[in-house]
Amino acid sequence: MAIDNPSSGPPPPALRSPARALLPQVLSALLVGVLASLLFLGIEWVSEEFEHVLWHTLPDALGIGGFSVFWTIVMLTATGIAVGLVVWKVPGHAGPDPSETGLGGAPLAPAVVPGLLLAGTLTLAGGVSLGPENPIIAANVALAYWLGRKAAPAAPGAFWVVLASAATIGALFGTPVAAALVISEALTQQPDAKTSLWDRLFAPLIAAGAGSMTTALLAHPTFDMSLPELTDPGWGDLLASMVVATAAALFGLLCCYGLPHVHRAFQRLRHPMLMIPVGGVVLGLLGALGGSLTLFKGLEQVKELTENIGSYSSGELAKMAVVKLAALLVAASCGFVGGRIFPAVFIGVAFGMFTQALVPEIHPAVAVSSGVLGVLLATTRQGWVSLFVAAVLSSSPSMLSLLCLASLPAWLVVTGRPQLELDQSGSALH
Numbered sequence: 001m002a003i004d005n006p007s008s009g010p011p012p013p014a015l016r017s018p019a020r021a022l023l024p025q026v027l028s029a030l031l032v033g034v035l036a037s038l039l040f041l042g043i044e045w046v047s048e049e050f051e052h053v054l055w056h057t058l059p060d061a062l063g064i065g066g067f068s069v070f071w072t073i074v075m076l077t078a079t080g081i082a083v084g085l086v087v088w089k090v091p092g093h094a095g096p097d098p099s100e101t102g103l104g105g106a107p108l109a110p111a112v113v114p115g116l117l118l119a120g121t122l123t124l125a126g127g128v129s130l131g132p133e134n135p136i137i138a139a140n141v142a143l144a145y146w147l148g149r150k151a152a153p154a155a156p157g158a159f160w161v162v163l164a165s166a167a168t169i170g171a172l173f174g175t176p177v178a179a180a181l182v183i184s185e186a187l188t189q190q191p192d193a194k195t196s197l198w199d200r201l202f203a204p205l206i207a208a209g210a211g212s213m214t215t216a217l218l219a220h221p222t223f224d225m226s227l228p229e230l231t232d233p234g235w236g237d238l239l240a241s242m243v244v245a246t247a248a249a250l251f252g253l254l255c256c257y258g259l260p261h262v263h264r265a266f267q268r269l270r271h272p273m274l275m276i277p278v279g280g281v282v283l284g285l286l287g288a289l290g291g292s293l294t295l296f297k298g299l300e301q302v303k304e305l306t307e308n309i310g311s312y313s314s315g316e317l318a319k320m321a322v323v324k325l326a327a328l329l330v331a332a333s334c335g336f337v338g339g340r341i342f343p344a345v346f347i348g349v350a351f352g353m354f355t356q357a358l359v360p361e362i363h364p365a366v367a368v369s370s371g372v373l374g375v376l377l378a379t380t381r382q383g384w385v386s387l388f389v390a391a392v393l394s395s396s397p398s399m400l401s402l403l404c405l406a407s408l409p410a411w412l413v414v415t416g417r418p419q420l421e422l423d424q425s426g427s428a429l430h
Contacts, residue, residue: 145157
């Protein structure tokens with residue numbers, strides 16, 4: 001995660017101060033944490049209600065199957081038209097090209113936020129294979145930076161950026177641990193020998209804790225996939241974990257290598273009312289091919305997958321992994337607004353279950369967690385978050401040591417390779 005410092009000065013002086021100077025940051029961090037979580041929960045609620053109308057109430061009223069081939073193609077195309085209209089007509093055009101944005105970046109102007117959130121909500125509700133993280137983080141950062149600079153002009157802009165980023169990541173994952181890992185990784189790129197790392201993490205951890213607690217109290221999120229627990233890992237489990245994670249990383253890299261080419265193809269259409277609706281048509285066809293589990297951001301669909309381990313053939317799982325990978329590639333290329341972590345988790349789970357279907361001797365927790373680890377390393381380049389998500393999905397403490405070792409060969413495969421993000425010239429970041 002890159003945390004851009006909107007001001008050109010050194011790290012915030014307040015973060016270099018002793019305890020008596022850190023205490024005033026508590027209130028700001030708590031407020032940002034709670035408000036960031038409430039915005040996230042609000043968007044999630046609206047998108048889920050709208051999703052229910054689009055995929056259940058409306059087709060039932062028309063006497064059409066909600067996830068039939070016809071309705072899937074119609075809904076994804078209509079979603080492309082709706083998001084295209086937002087990008088074309090709404091002030092701010094829903095922010096910069098989504099293919100050129102990651103988790104973080106410089107704060108957007110407040111006027112961009114309504115269009116960004118509207119486009120993100122339509123994307124989530126319409127079944128597009130993208131998650132909420134990128135637009136939610138961008139919106140919270142923009143609002144926190146704008147309001148924070150008005151309320152406390154003396155505080156550096158980077159202070160509000162870090163608070164909003166940490167708070168939103170905490171809210172998204174339901175725990176401040178993920179935020180601490182991401183922010184600490186970013187802070188290592190901004191060394192400051194005079195400041196303790198924990199001093200610099202003090203306010204972001206409070207914001208992340210407030211965000212995650214607000215989410216936990218109001219929404220009760222869970223990443224528990226009900227996988228069988230790995231109680232006594234052996235050398236065979238370690239070997240399987242390393243092989244599956246490395247193979248999954250190679251599979252995830254296909255999306256990264258394809259992004260510049262697919263993005264360039266959509267850019268030839270030149271107008272959002274062509275690029276995004278055409279992308280919607282392609283996503284509709286992919287959804288019709290892969291089935292309803294390959295639609296949407298993927299978190300609920302992952303739970304359905306893992307609850308039915310052994311019920312899918314290797315061919316069915318391979319098809320779902322390939323279709324979801326293609327859907328993520330198209331959605332990230334044509335202009336839909338959304339994040340890539342949650343769809344990447346689905347791809348990793350499907351890939352891991354595919355390997356377990358091929359080799360039943362692999363423990364399901366090893367196969368699924370290692371698959372998620374490899375795909376996330378390839379598509380996010382966030383080492384700590386990849387480890388965290390993979391370990392949380394397994395709910396097995398003994399998996400953590402396996403995953404730490406499995407991440408090493410997988411990281412050797414992905415480091416220095418194209419990322420799932422482009423620069424302003426349309427070339428892949430490395």
